[in-house]
Amino acid sequence: MRAFLRIVWIVVKKDVTVEVRSLELLSTTIFFAITVVLMFSFGLVVEGRAVQDVAPAILWIAIAFAGTLALGRTFERERQNDTLRALLLAPADRPAIYVGKLTGILLLLALVESVLVPLVGLLFNAPIFAQPVRLALTLVAGTIGFCAVGTLFAAMLVRARSRDVLLPIMLYPMTVPVMIAGVRGTAALLQPTPDLAIAQFWMALLGFFDVVFVTLALWTFDPVMTD
Amino acid sequence: MTRSTVYMLVLAGGMFAMAPWIINTAPNEATMGLVYKIYFFHMPSAWMFLIAAIVAGVASARFLFFRKATADGWAMAAAELTVLFGAFTLVSGPLWARRAWGVWWQWDARLTSSLLLFMIFIAYLLLRRFGGPGSDKLGAGLALFGMANVPFIYVSVNYWRTIHPPTSVVPTLPIEMGIPLWYCVAAFTLLFIVLLRLRARLEHQRARVEALYLAEES
Numbered sequence: 001m002r003a004f005l006r007i008v009w010i011v012v013k014k015d016v017t018v019e020v021r022s023l024e025l026l027s028t029t030i031f032f033a034i035t036v037v038l039m040f041s042f043g044l045v046v047e048g049r050a051v052q053d054v055a056p057a058i059l060w061i062a063i064a065f066a067g068t069l070a071l072g073r074t075f076e077r078e079r080q081n082d083t084l085r086a087l088l089l090a091p092a093d094r095p096a097i098y099v100g101k102l103t104g105i106l107l108l109l110a111l112v113e114s115v116l117v118p119l120v121g122l123l124f125n126a127p128i129f130a131q132p133v134r135l136a137l138t139l140v141a142g143t144i145g146f147c148a149v150g151t152l153f154a155a156m157l158v159r160a161r162s163r164d165v166l167l168p169i170m171l172y173p174m175t176v177p178v179m180i181a182g183v184r185g186t187a188a189l190l191q192p193t194p195d196l197a198i199a200q201f202w203m204a205l206l207g208f209f210d211v212v213f214v215t216l217a218l219w220t221f222d223p224v225m226t227d
Numbered sequence: 228m229t230r231s232t233v234y235m236l237v238l239a240g241g242m243f244a245m246a247p248w249i250i251n252t253a254p255n256e257a258t259m260g261l262v263y264k265i266y267f268f269h270m271p272s273a274w275m276f277l278i279a280a281i282v283a284g285v286a287s288a289r290f291l292f293f294r295k296a297t298a299d300g301w302a303m304a305a306a307e308l309t310v311l312f313g314a315f316t317l318v319s320g321p322l323w324a325r326r327a328w329g330v331w332w333q334w335d336a337r338l339t340s341s342l343l344l345f346m347i348f349i350a351y352l353l354l355r356r357f358g359g360p361g362s363d364k365l366g367a368g369l370a371l372f373g374m375a376n377v378p379f380i381y382v383s384v385n386y387w388r389t390i391h392p393p394t395s396v397v398p399t400l401p402i403e404m405g406i407p408l409w410y411c412v413a414a415f416t417l418l419f420i421v422l423l424r425l426r427a428r429l430e431h432q433r434a435r436v437e438a439l440y441l442a443e444e445s
Contacts, residue, residue: 059407098372100319152368153368156365157358159359159361160354160359160361160362161357161358166357166358169350169354169355170347170350173373174347176343177379177380205382208377208379213372213375220291220368220371223292224364224368
């Protein structure tokens with residue numbers, strides 16, 4: 001277990017170091033997410049006022065779009081220098097490498113979401129500070145679910161042709177439960193009077209989804225990544 | 228094509244040619260009249276759709292974890308049949324629903340999970356077609372995740388509300404309706420098996436030709 005965590009830590013540290021030096025992914029992904037939210041605002045704001053109850057949907061769609069972009073870019077970076085091969089050749093547990101990559105993307109998306117949530121709250125008049133802890137938990141659980149599948153698929157697609165379009169094609173139908181649960185759970189929390197029971201149900205579903213899909217990904221990562 | 232496949236193909240063709248007469252013997256339903264008979268083709272094709280998806284998932288797991296090379300051919304054949312029967316189910320369903328519910332489509336648990344399963348297998352075929360070398364393993368991973376996903380889609384949409392008739396109506400059907408229904412199920416099952424065998428055989432032969440080419444080159 002300690003060796004496993006050590007490899008996870010090394011992979012995360014490597015990704016963070018590379019990212020801190022260029023800030024390429026963070027800056028582009030955040031700006032992309034902001035652009036997506038603004039596009040929705042232009043599409044949905046009627047006579048200067050936001051349509052009711054669209055904030056959760058826009059928030060989650062922006063997370064999904066930005067997440068797909070970030071997933072594709074992270075692995076594109078590994079592909080360009082053929083470093084993924086080096087990573088896989090390292091005498092390390094494959095599942096640990098997967099968890100390391102997943103953690104790196106989760107950290108990145110956490111930063112993106114910390115910009116997105118206030119922005120959506122501001123533009124669409126959503127009470128984001130009504131239930132801050134539960135909202136954060138829903139976001140974390142949903143993002144883990146989305147990225148658990150996304151990291152595996154993006155890693156699988158590194159060597160495939162037309163990977164840019166195949167990633168969203170594969171990922172979006174698969175993460176529909178995350179989108180439904182995330183949007184419904186967030187909507188329950190952002191109501192004028194938050195409905196905690198419903199939010200709890202969706203959070204539990206997200207947690208269950210996370211456990212099943214992380215386990216399944218850990219299990220398949222090794223055979224899929226073997227040449 | 229083996230002999231047994233030819234027999235099965237002829238039998239399936241005959242059964243489908245006879246199907247309109249058999250279905251005609253069933254009485255019209257009180258509220259929906261003739262339109263409800265779409266059900267005699269809708270339900271069997273929905274079953275084949277699910278069975279094909281399960282076959283694809285199991286074959287993918289065998290390919291991925293037990294390295295059975297031939298399992299990939301079965302997975303590929305089953306995935307194509309999933310899309311075929313899925314398309315038939317998703318077209319015949321709305322035709323029935325328009326009359327029964329007054330709308331073509333409803334975001335009901337069964338409908339949504341069928342649609343998404345269908346989409347996952349279209350993604351699978353696109354991946355196999357355009358993914359380039361190594362897409363067999365990627366496809367196996369996708370099919371595996373697709374199978375695991377269906378219960379989640381079902382639960383998450385079901386929480387909204389469901390209006391699709393439950394499966395429990397099948398044993399309660401009167402005998403005049405039950406016979407045509409089971410006849411159609413048998414015809415569809417036969418068609419499914421024939422197509423699956425033919426397609427898997429083609430895929431196996433393609434793999435063999437590829438292997439021979441590689442052996443010749445090296």
